[in-house]
Amino acid sequence: MxxxxxxxxxxxxxxxxxxLTCFITIFIAYxxxxxxxxxxDVMGGDMNLSLTAMGQLAAITFIPWGVAAPLLAPISxxxxxxxxxxxxxxxxxxxxxxxxxxxxxFAVAVCRFIAGLSGALVPPTAVAVIGDNFTGRARxxxxxxxxxxxxxxxxxxxPSVAFLTDHLGWRNALWIAGLFGVVFCFFMLRALxxxxxxxxxxxxxxxxxxxxxxxxxxxxxxxVSERLMTSTFLTYVSVFLIRTFDISLSxxxxxxxxxxxxxxxxxxxxxxxxxxxxxxxxxxxxxxxxGELLAFHFSGLGFLTLAIAAGFLYSFFSHLxxxxxxxxxxxxxxxxxxxxxxxxxxxxxxxxxxxxxxxxFAIQWGGFEALGWLVLGAAILGGxxxxxxxxxxxxxx
Numbered sequence: 001m002x003x004x005x006x007x008x009x010x011x012x013x014x015x016x017x018x019x020l021t022c023f024i025t026i027f028i029a030y031x032x033x034x035x036x037x038x039x040x041d042v043m044g045g046d047m048n049l050s051l052t053a054m055g056q057l058a059a060i061t062f063i064p065w066g067v068a069a070p071l072l073a074p075i076s077x078x079x080x081x082x083x084x085x086x087x088x089x090x091x092x093x094x095x096x097x098x099x100x101x102x103x104x105x106f107a108v109a110v111c112r113f114i115a116g117l118s119g120a121l122v123p124p125t126a127v128a129v130i131g132d133n134f135t136g137r138a139r140x141x142x143x144x145x146x147x148x149x150x151x152x153x154x155x156x157x158x159p160s161v162a163f164l165t166d167h168l169g170w171r172n173a174l175w176i177a178g179l180f181g182v183v184f185c186f187f188m189l190r191a192l193x194x195x196x197x198x199x200x201x202x203x204x205x206x207x208x209x210x211x212x213x214x215x216x217x218x219x220x221x222x223x224v225s226e227r228l229m230t231s232t233f234l235t236y237v238s239v240f241l242i243r244t245f246d247i248s249l250s251x252x253x254x255x256x257x258x259x260x261x262x263x264x265x266x267x268x269x270x271x272x273x274x275x276x277x278x279x280x281x282x283x284x285x286x287x288x289x290x291g292e293l294l295a296f297h298f299s300g301l302g303f304l305t306l307a308i309a310a311g312f313l314y315s316f317f318s319h320l321x322x323x324x325x326x327x328x329x330x331x332x333x334x335x336x337x338x339x340x341x342x343x344x345x346x347x348x349x350x351x352x353x354x355x356x357x358x359x360x361f362a363i364q365w366g367g368f369e370a371l372g373w374l375v376l377g378a379a380i381l382g383g384x385x386x387x388x389x390x391x392x393x394x395x396x397x
Contacts, residue, residue, distance in 0.1 A: 011134075011138050012134075012138050012141055012142060015133055015134060015138075015142065017191050018129065018130070018133055018142075018191070018192065018193065019130070019142050019145050019146050020191075021187070021188055021191040021192055022126040022127075022129055022130055022142075022146035022149070023145060023146045023147075023148060023149040023152075024149065024184060025085060025088075025089055025122050025123075025126045025149070025184075025188070026122065026123050026126050026146060026147060026149030026150060026153070027149035027150075027152050027153045027156075027157055028089055028092060028093070028122070028153075028157075028180075028181050028184065029088075029089075029092060029119045029122040029123055029149075029153070030123075030149065030150050030153030030154065030157065031153040031157030031158060031160075031161065031177065032061075032092045032093075032095070032096060032115055032119065032177070032181075033061055033062070033065070033115075033119055033153075034058075034153070034154065034157075034158050035096065035157075035158070035161050035174070035177060036054070036057060036058040036112075037058060037158060038158060038159075038161050038162030038165050039161070039162075039165045039170035039173065039174075040054040040055065040058065041054075042165065042169075042170055043170045046170070047103065047104060047105070047108075049105060053105060057105065057108050057109055057112055058112075060109055060112040060113055060116065061112045061113070061115050061116040061119065062116065062349055062352075062353075063113075063116060064113055064116030064117045064120065065116040065117075065119045065120045065345075065349060066120075066345070066346050066348075066349030066350065066353075067120075067346075068116070068117050068120035069120040069124055069342040069343070069345040069346050069349075070339065070342040070343045070345075070346050071342070072117070072120050072121055072342070073120065073121065073124035073125060073128075073338040073339055073341060073342025073345070074204060074207035074208070074336060074338050074339035074342065075121075075338070076121075076124075076125045076128055076338040077128075077207050077335070077336050077337065077338045077339055078204065078207070080194070081125050081128055081129045081132065081192070081338070082188075082192045082193070082194055084121050084125050084338075085121065085122060085125040085126060085129065085188070085192070086185055086188055086189070087118070087121060088118045088119065088120075088121030088122040088125065089118075089122060089181055089184065089185055089188065090118075090181070090182065090185050091114060091115070091117065091118025091121070092115055092118045092119060092122065092181055093177075093178045093179070093180070093181025093182045093184075093185070094114075094178065094182070095111045095112070095114045095115035095118060095178075096111075096115070096174045096175070096177045096178035096181070097174065097175055097178035097179070097182075098111045098114075098178075099111040099112070099174050100170075100171040100172070100174035100175040100178070101171075120342070120345065123147075123150075123341075123345055124338055124341035124342040124344070124345050125338055125341075126146060127143060127146070127147065127326055127330070127337070127341045127344075128330065128337035128338040128341055129192065130142045130143050130146055131330035131334075131337045132337070133193065136275070137274075137275035139274070139327055139330075140270075140271045140272070140273070140274025140275045140323050140324065140327045141271035141272065141274070141275070141323075142271070143271060143274065143322075143323040143326050143327055144267055144268055144269070144270045144271020144272070144274065144322075144323040145268065145271060147267055147322060147323065147326070148264055148267040148268050150263075150267070151260065151263045151264035151267055151319070152264065154260060154263075155257065155260055155261065155264060159257075161173050161177060164176055164177075206335075206336070207335075207336040207338070207339035208336070208339060209333075209335075209336065210332055210333035210336055210339070210340050213332055214392055215328075215332060215389050215392035215393050216329060216332050216333070216340065216343075218385050218386070218388050218389035218392060219325050219328060219329055219385075219386075219389050220329075220343060220344060220347045221347075221381075221382075221385040222283075222287070222321075222325070222382045222385035222386040222389065223321075223325055223344060223347045223348065223351065224347045224350050224351040224354070225287070225351065225378045225379070225381045225382030225385060226287060226290070226318060226321065226351065226378075226382050227347070227348050227350070227351025227352050227355065228351040228352075228354045228355040228358070228375075228378045229290055229291065229294060229314075229318065229355065229375045229378050229379065229382075230318055230351070230352070230355065231351060231352040231353070231354070231355025231356050231359070232294070232355040232356075232358075232359040232371055232374060232375055232378075233294060233297075233311070233314065233315075233318075233355075233375075234256075235355060235356045235359055236298075236359050236363070236368070236371060237252075237256055237259075237297075237311065238252045238253065238256055240298060240300075240368050240371075241255060241256075241304075241307070243368075244300045244307075244368065245304045245307075247304075255308055255311075256311075258308065258312070259308060259311035259312045259314075259315050260315055261312070261315070262311075262312040262313065262314070262315030262316035262317075262319075263315040263316070263318065263319045264319075265316055265319075266315065266316040266317060266318065266319030266320045267319040267320075267322060267323070269320065270319055270320040270321065270322055270323040270324065271323045273320055273321070273323065273324050274323040274324040274327045278390065279324050280324070280328075280386050280387070280389050280390035280393065281387070281390050283320070283321045283324060283325075283386050284383045284386045284387040284390065285383075286317050286320060286321065287321070287379050287382040287383045287386060288379050288380070288383045289317060290314055290317050290318055290375075290379055291375050291376045291377075291378065291379020291380070291382075292376070292379070293310045293311075293313050293314040293317070294310070294314050294371075294372065294375040294376075294379075295372035295373070295375055295376050296310050296372075297310040297311050297314065298368045298369065298371040298372045298375070299369060299372055300368060300369070321386075325344070326341060326344060328389075328393060329341060329344055355378075358374055359371055359374060362374045
């Protein structure tokens with residue numbers, strides 16, 4: 001039987017080990033990104049650091065991550081995915097182990113900065129690996145399965161760190177997390193293919209030739225708008241629930257976890273949407289629906305049950321678009337998949353920063369109801385960007 005696949009490309013069944021490997025690398029990256037969260041209080045107590053100072057240490061990771069992703073990710077386009085992703089995961093793991101031996105602010109800051117640089121290499125390269133080895137509908141599904149590692153890092157990885165911190169202490173929790181990553185690197189040596197990608201840019205700067213295509217900027221801008229809504233929701237949902245419905249912090253945390261399950265489900269099913277024609281017309285409608293759901297959630301008009309239902313549905317719909325956006329981005333730049341997904345990673349960080357900062361101003365101006373107006377505005381912008389991308393990508397599936 002004659003195969004229509006290009007040499008080296010595989011289907012979902014044959015490529016399950018590649019998908020699993022990319023899933024775990026992304027899981028490690030996002031667990032490490034938020035690993036200090038569960039241990040802020042106890043770690044700060046041991047080091048005589050305030051909660052504010054510990055919060056700064058937790059945030060340091062995202063600065064080099066967001067800045068370096070578009071600059072370092074193109075390295076894999078020229079020198080291969082496997083060594084780059086190995087360096088990234090090993091860097092994340094060793095930074096966790098090194099942090100477990102630190103005793104002061106500066107030492108932790110250095111370790112978290114290294115973690116950010118290492119993290120900038122991992123998710124973009126993992127998605128590029130998927131782009132190199134899958135095509136058509138299989139690629140969209142593979143992206144959806146592998147990037148579900150983001151939600152699993154938040155739903156399983158971070159709570160696991162909290163459990164280890166509670167029972168074994170924060171130093172042992174970091175050490176165990178780091179050791180897991182180091183051991184996994186040896187697994188990756190055998191699991192990831194070593195072949196070079198089909199298209200290799202002629203130079204480092206050639207990795208950015210895709211910037212001349214307007215569709216790429218429309219997709220990235222739409223993603224910024226979506227992640228702005230995500231950040232607004234994740235940053236302020238707990239305090240909103242506590243103040244509006246008079247519940248405890250532990251109850252709010254449990255409810256947020258329950259709502260976040262929708263994100264995992266949406267990410268997995270988003271791979272199916274990536275293979276649908278006119279998908280960005282569908283995504284445009286879904287983005288507008290996200291804004292409406294969040295506006296209702298923050299309105300405080302409904303009962304607690306309705307607010308949680310709206311939050312769950314929002315989490316689900318907010319992750320449906322991710323695989324489709326990444327699939328089209330790597331189609332736009334087949335010779336520079338690492339570079340363009342690096343910019344996608346930076347667009348994530350930009351949206352998360354804007355949501356957290358603008359949300360604070362909105363609450364100061366008009367309370368939680370003002371968050372509704374903020375997310376509705378972001379939804380309209382995102383819908384406009386995705387709608388324009390549907391026109392720009394017409395005829396391409």
